[in-house]
Amino acid sequence: MPVGRRTAISIASGLRSQLDASVGLCTLRASILRAAGIHGKSGEGSTSGDTPLSTKGPYASNLKHRKVIRFDGPDAINFLQGLITNDVTKFEDGPTGQTSTPSVNAPVVYHQPVYAAMLNSQGRFLYDLFLYKPGVEEEKLDRSGSGPGKSDNPPVLLADVDAGVVDEILGYLKKHILRKKVEVNDISEELAVWQYYGGKLAEEPGNTAESEAGSIGWGGSTDDSALSSAQTNGEQRRWYKDPRLGVLGLRGLFSKDTPPPLVESGTEVDEDYYLLWRLEQGVAEGSVEIPKGEAIPLEYNMEGLNAISFDKGCYVGQELIARTHHRGVIRKRLMPLNFVQANGEEAQEAVTPGAEVVDKKTGKKVGKVTTVLGPRGLGLMRLESAREGNDQLHIENQGDIFVKAVRPKWWPREWGREDEGQAASTA
Numbered sequence: 081m082p083v084g085r086r087t088a089i090s091i092a093s094g095l096r097s098q099l100d101a102s103v104g105l106c107t108l109r110a111s112i113l114r115a116a117g118i119h120g121k122s123g124e125g126s127t128s129g130d131t132p133l134s135t136k137g138p139y140a141s142n143l144k145h146r147k148v149i150r151f152d153g154p155d156a157i158n159f160l161q162g163l164i165t166n167d168v169t170k171f172e173d174g175p176t177g178q179t180s181t182p183s184v185n186a187p188v189v190y191h192q193p194v195y196a197a198m199l200n201s202q203g204r205f206l207y208d209l210f211l212y213k214p215g216v217e218e219e220k221l222d223r224s225g226s227g228p229g230k231s232d233n234p235p236v237l238l239a240d241v242d243a244g245v246v247d248e249i250l251g252y253l254k255k256h257i258l259r260k261k262v263e264v265n266d267i268s269e270e271l272a273v274w275q276y277y278g279g280k281l282a283e284e285p286g287n288t289a290e291s292e293a294g295s296i297g298w299g300g301s302t303d304d305s306a307l308s309s310a311q312t313n314g315e316q317r318r319w320y321k322d323p324r325l326g327v328l329g330l331r332g333l334f335s336k337d338t339p340p341p342l343v344e345s346g347t348e349v350d351e352d353y354y355l356l357w358r359l360e361q362g363v364a365e366g367s368v369e370i371p372k373g374e375a376i377p378l379e380y381n382m383e384g385l386n387a388i389s390f391d392k393g394c395y396v397g398q399e400l401i402a403r404t405h406h407r408g409v410i411r412k413r414l415m416p417l418n419f420v421q422a423n424g425e426e427a428q429e430a431v432t433p434g435a436e437v438v439d440k441k442t443g444k445k446v447g448k449v450t451t452v453l454g455p456r457g458l459g460l461m462r463l464e465s466a467r468e469g470n471d472q473l474h475i476e477n478q479g480d481i482f483v484k485a486v487r488p489k490w491w492p493r494e495w496g497r498e499d500e501g502q503a504a505s506t507a
Contacts, residue, residue, distance in 0.1 A: 133357050137278030138329065140343040141351040145366060146273040147246045148333055151237040153262035160237070163256060163396055164209070165377065166196035167389040171213045171237065190215055193331070195323040195387045197377055198252070203400025205375040207249050207367055208387070209239040210323065212333060238333055240273040242366035272336045275354050276319060276343070277329030324385040325490055327361055352453065359456045362416040362488040369451045369458065378404050379460060380414045384492060413495065415466060417449065417457040418484040419475070426455035427481050433457075436476040437483050439465050446473065447485070461485050463496040 133139070151160070160168045171191055191213040198207045214236065241249050246266060253264045317335065319342065322328040334340040339348075363385065364370045370380050378401065382388055390405060404410070417437075419427040437447035437459060447461035465473070466485035473483040487496070 133278040133282075133353065133360070135279070138276055138281045138347065139278045139349045139353055140274055140276045140340065140347055141349055141354040143240075143273040143275055143351050143354065145243050145351065146240045147243040147266065147268040148271040148273065149239050149241060149246065149250065150265050150267045151239070151262060152265075153260070155260040155262045156237055159257065159260045159262045160211070161392070162394065163253070164196040164198055165382070165388045165395065165397075165401065166194050166386075167392040168194060168196070168211060168237075169392070170194065171211075190318065190320075193320050193323045195385060197382060197387055198249075199377065199395075199397025199401070200373060201396060203376070203397040203404075204373050205367075205370050205377050205380065205382075206252070206372055207241060207245060208365065208370065209241045209249075210331065212238045212240075212320070214238060214317075238267075238271070240331075240333060242368070243268075245367050245372070270336065271317075271333045273331070274334055274340050274343070275322075275329060275331050275351075276340075277354060277357050281329040282327050324363065324387070325361065327490060328358070328363065355453055356456060359416060359451065359453055359458055361490065362414060362458065362486075364414055364451065364458055371450070376404065377401060378410055379412050381491075384490070384495070410495070411464070412447075412460055412462050414450070414458055415447075415461045416486045416488060417459045417461075418486065419452075419455045419457065420482045420484060422480045422482065428454055430478065430481045431457060431475055435478075437461065437473055437485075438476045439470070440472040440474060440479075441470075445476065447483075449475075459483070459485065467496075 157168055157171055171194070194211045196209055196211065197205055198209070200206055246268070250264060250266060257264070317333055317340070319330040319332045319340070322331045332340060358365060362381070364380055377383070377388065383405070388401060388405075390402065419431045421427050421430075431449055431452050433449055433452055435449040436445045437449065438444065439446045442465075444465075446465035447459045449457050449459045451458040466487075468487060470485075471482065473485065475481040475483060
C-alpha cells in the first residue's frame, strides 16, 4: 500500500458491509478493508479503547508502511546515542525482559525495544524508529537444556522505520557516521514489521499474549515451554510489548517467509485496521503523520510515548526539547478527532488532511487535521479550545461538519492543565 495513501482514505458511498463470521470482522466489498464501527452515529467514548477493535480480535497486521534497517559494528550504540531522543545505552545494560520458562526457541532473557526520534538542529521532528536488539545464540538454551553463555558478539541493532523515507534515513545516518565503526543497511527483503493488537490486548497485552500462547500446550492446560516457543520463531524473532503504550499491543520483526507466531488463520487484517486503532488512541507514526521538519515532538505527545529521555547526554535538537519541557506548558497537542454531520451521523468523506478546525464561538482557528481515515482522524489542537464539552468546533468553510476532539485515556492528568497548576502556585 503506498505510504501517502494512508493519510487520506475515504469510504466509497454505497458500499455495503458484511460480517465475516469466522473472525467477527466487519468488512467492506471494496479493495480496502475497514474495521467495524466507523459508520452510523458518532458514539460517545468511541476512542481510547472503547471501540469494536477493543471487543474483537486480537488482530495482526503486516505493516507495509514500515521497513527494517540493520546497524552493525562496535560503535553502533555510541553512534545512535548522539542522534536520537532516547537513551540507547540501555542496550548495553542487562536485558530487561525474561522468558517465563526458557525453551530451545526462545532466549532466556531479552532486551525490550526502544522507541525514539531523530530531529533536525532546530529540534523539529525528522524520523521515528523502533530499535530492537536481537537475541544471540549464546542467550538460548541448547538442545541438551544447558544454560546460555555470554555473548561477545559486537552490538547489532535492528530498527523499523517509515518505508516512505527509508532512503533519506539511510543517507542521513551515513552522513553522520564519519570515522565510527558502524555500518547501516536496508534489510527489508529479509524482515517484515508486524503489529498484534485489539481485543483484550487493549487492557493487558502481556498477560493476554501469554495466555494465548500457553493454550498451544498440552490438553488445554498452560504449558510454559510452549508459551515461550509460541511467542518466538526458529530465528529468535519474538513479539515485544509496544514500547510506546501497552494499549497498542505487541510489535515485532519477523521473516518475510514465515508467518509470525500467534497469528492464526483469519486474524491477519489489512494495516488500515492498525491505523484506525492508532487514531482511536491518538498516536501518530511516521514522517507523514508527524510532519517532517515541522512537528515539535512534545506537541505530538512523544514524551508520553516513551520516546524522549531527559537524562541522557547531548543529541541533535536537544536544546529545544529541553527548553520546551522545562518551561512546562504545552498549549497544543495531537488529539483523536471524530467528524460528525449536523444530524449526528459520522461524516465519512468530508474531511481531508490539512483542513483547519475553527471554533464558532470565537471564529478563530484552533487546530489542524493531520491524518484522516473515514470519520476518524488526528489533529494538532489548541487545548484551551478542545476541552471536553465544546460542541462548537467545525471544519473551516464546512460549517455542517463538526469536530469532536477527544482526550485519550492514557494522557497524564496534568496535560492540558499546566496553566491551572501555575495559577495555583502563584495565588
